[in-house]
Amino acid sequence: MKLQIERLLFAYDGGGPVLRDIHLEALPGEVTVIIGPNASGKSTLLKCVAGMLKPRGAIRLDGKETSGFKKDEITQWVSYLPQEKSSRAVLTVFEAVLLGRIQSLSWRVGKEDLAPALEVLEGLGIERLASRFLDELSGGQKQMVSIAQALVRQSRVLLLDEPLSGLDLRHELEILDLLREITVQRRITTVIALHDLNLAARYADKVVILKDGDVFALGEPEAVLTSQTIGAVYGVNCKVAADDGVLQITPLSSIRSKFGNCSEGNNRKMDGTVGN
Amino acid sequence: MVTQAEELYQQITGRKYAIVVSLAIAVVLMLFVDMAVGPAWLSITEILLAIWAPDSVWPATSVIVWNLRLPIALMAVVVGASLAIAGAEMQTILDNPLASPYTLGISAAAGFGAALALVLGVGIIPYGEHFIVPINAFFFAMLTCLLIYAIARKAKLSAETMVLAGIAILFLFQSATALLQYIASEQQLQAVVFWLFGNLFRTTWLKLAISTTILIVTVPVLAKDAWKLTALRLGDEKAKSLGINVERLRLKVFIWVSILTGAAVCFVGTIGFIGLAGPHIARMLVGEDQRFFLPTSALAGAVLLSAASAVSKLAIPGAILPIGIVTSFIGVPFFVSLMFKRRIGYW
Numbered sequence: 147m148k149l150q151i152e153r154l155l156f157a158y159d160g161g162g163p164v165l166r167d168i169h170l171e172a173l174p175g176e177v178t179v180i181i182g183p184n185a186s187g188k189s190t191l192l193k194c195v196a197g198m199l200k201p202r203g204a205i206r207l208d209g210k211e212t213s214g215f216k217k218d219e220i221t222q223w224v225s226y227l228p229q230e231k232s233s234r235a236v237l238t239v240f241e242a243v244l245l246g247r248i249q250s251l252s253w254r255v256g257k258e259d260l261a262p263a264l265e266v267l268e269g270l271g272i273e274r275l276a277s278r279f280l281d282e283l284s285g286g287q288k289q290m291v292s293i294a295q296a297l298v299r300q301s302r303v304l305l306l307d308e309p310l311s312g313l314d315l316r317h318e319l320e321i322l323d324l325l326r327e328i329t330v331q332r333r334i335t336t337v338i339a340l341h342d343l344n345l346a347a348r349y350a351d352k353v354v355i356l357k358d359g360d361v362f363a364l365g366e367p368e369a370v371l372t373s374q375t376i377g378a379v380y381g382v383n384c385k386v387a388a389d390d391g392v393l394q395i396t397p398l399s400s401i402r403s404k405f406g407n408c409s410e411g412n413n414r415k416m417d418g419t420v421g422n
Numbered sequence: 423m424v425t426q427a428e429e430l431y432q433q434i435t436g437r438k439y440a441i442v443v444s445l446a447i448a449v450v451l452m453l454f455v456d457m458a459v460g461p462a463w464l465s466i467t468e469i470l471l472a473i474w475a476p477d478s479v480w481p482a483t484s485v486i487v488w489n490l491r492l493p494i495a496l497m498a499v500v501v502g503a504s505l506a507i508a509g510a511e512m513q514t515i516l517d518n519p520l521a522s523p524y525t526l527g528i529s530a531a532a533g534f535g536a537a538l539a540l541v542l543g544v545g546i547i548p549y550g551e552h553f554i555v556p557i558n559a560f561f562f563a564m565l566t567c568l569l570i571y572a573i574a575r576k577a578k579l580s581a582e583t584m585v586l587a588g589i590a591i592l593f594l595f596q597s598a599t600a601l602l603q604y605i606a607s608e609q610q611l612q613a614v615v616f617w618l619f620g621n622l623f624r625t626t627w628l629k630l631a632i633s634t635t636i637l638i639v640t641v642p643v644l645a646k647d648a649w650k651l652t653a654l655r656l657g658d659e660k661a662k663s664l665g666i667n668v669e670r671l672r673l674k675v676f677i678w679v680s681i682l683t684g685a686a687v688c689f690v691g692t693i694g695f696i697g698l699a700g701p702h703i704a705r706m707l708v709g710e711d712q713r714f715f716l717p718t719s720a721l722a723g724a725v726l727l728s729a730a731s732a733v734s735k736l737a738i739p740g741a742i743l744p745i746g747i748v749t750s751f752i753g754v755p756f757f758v759s760l761m762f763k764r765r766i767g768y769w
Contacts, residue, residue: 196663198662198663217665217667218665220665221664221665222665225663226663227663228659228660228663229659231657231659231660233655233656233657233660234517234655235652235655235656235710236655236705236709236710237652237655237709237710237711238434238709240430240431240434241434241652241709241711242656245649245652245653245656245664246664248649248650248653248664248665248666249664249665251649253645253648253713255431257424257427257428260424260427260428260430260431261424261427263427264426264427264430265427276430276434277430277433277434279709292660295660
């Protein structure tokens with residue numbers, strides 16, 4: 147399902163614009179990664195696409211404007227995983243994953259919902275956690291369950307906001323490998339908001355760089371992840387090199403920070419006061 | 423894969439079904455125990471005969487069962503279930519373990535309404551002398567819910583603002599009731615205090631029918647949203663991402679549990695512990711899948727209030743303690759023992 151965003155504008159009540167004139171396109175079978183500094187509008191953009199916020203401008207799924215869709219119509223096509231917030235729900239992992247299929251769940255749960263729930267747990271390698279309660283899991287395991295909730299819906303568009311938070315290195319790679327595989331196999335449109343530039347470079351078909359609510363750069367990782375764009379967006383000096391065809395981004399120093407060579411910083415005392 | 427998934431699901435839900443059935447049996451047993459005990463002890467056979475064949479027992483037994491024991495025992499079950507369901511759903515929609523009709527000021531408001539009628543003789547509806555106290559109590563319980571909603575709406579109906587608004591209103595009505603008690607005559611003061619203690623002995627078949635009808639109407643409405651309410655426990659953001667209109671769900675459930683609470687407390691007075699403990703016991707036993715959490719809360723509340731009703735007649739020979747006093751004495755030790763036995767810090 148092709149996702150098109152045109153002239154998208156959004157501001158929270160009483161606040162300034164968070165998204166300004168966003169244009170972008172995400173295609174089926176491709177992983178689009180949105181990167182950008184904190185408060186650049188990544189989460190807000192995903193929420194707009196998921197139908198949780200009402201922006202100005204147009205969001206189209208296969209050419210149809212989503213503003214004309216009912217809430218559950220969007221939910222039927224689009225699966226959105228918000229940033230992880232601790233939940234205190236007393237539910238087993240299996241029950242929590244089943245909730246991902248809430249649109250089809252009835253009082254009596256049928257095998258058409260049970261089988262995909264177990265399948266996704268097995269796909270993520272966490273089927274052994276199925277009968278465990280959520281509050282018995284580590285932060286990373288909870289994040290895996292959240293990802294399972296998003297995947298179990300088998301939607302055409304998958305929006306993931308910081309899906310790797312709390313995961314260790316191995317799980318980060320496993321999740322992104324799985325997402326790529328599902329994206330290609332099921333021809334779904336996957337949009338992921340990430341902070342890690344190296345993972346974005348490695349897994350994205352297309353990278354969107356947001357800065358102050360606007361698209362700063364958009365294109366293939368090699369084209370947009372340059373030291374100039376990273377410097378301009380993040381205020382960081384970095385080295386970008388291609389290693390076996392994969393970009394490696396090494397941050398060197400902050401352009402704005404003066405702590406490295408600032409006499410005030412060097413003279414800072416342990417109690418936090420500044421010496422002469 | 424399908425069989426494996428079904429087995430796993432049965433393994434998770436099988437235990438919960440067993441708990442619901444066991445609690446349902448416990449409710450029936452407690453109902454009979456509650457009917458059996460009192461100044462005149464009755465055997466189970468006598469009770470059953472009085473119910474099914476009233477002419478076959480001594481007339482006094484029939485009168486005791488039909489006019490006193492049966493309506494009161496059933497009222498304990500209905501009110502216990504109503505308060506526990508109200509507490510369960512308040513805790514769910516407000517994401518707060520301390521939410522209950524009592525802690526949100528709804529019971530305090532009902533108490534104020536009752537005190538207004540008892541002290542100043544002010545009735546919200548000028549006719550229906552026998553019902554002036556419950557109508558006042560119900561009206562103020564509803565008014566409180568509207569106030570909580572109106573205040574919280576200003577802050578976009580977040581769970582936190584609803585709880586804070588409820589607590590503020592609790593203090594407001596407690597003070598207002600205290601003021602009425604301060605100006606009341608000795609006799610009026612006694613009546614107010616007695617009402618505030620909570621008491622099942624004001625039960626009549628009509629009052630029981632009203633409370634029961636509201637319970638019967640409310641349960642299917644809440645059950646219909648069982649999955650949505652379960653999803654709400656994952657947090658507002660995630661629930662919204664699953665396509666749930668969180669604000670609308672919160673408002674709808676709040677209105678229904680307010681009516682349920684109002685109908686329960688207006689006839690029996692302030693009973694505090696059930697609405698808090700019932701859902702917590704249920705959560706410890708079956709978790710928060712609302713398909714099990716809702717009936718288990720109701721049954722746990724019914725068992726607790728039924729047990730309290732029986733003990734209130736036994737605690738002091740020759741006297742019947744107000745049930746509001748007994749509920750905590752019965753419930754707290756059981757509640758604390760469960761907390762230590764299982765899943766401490768589950769919330």
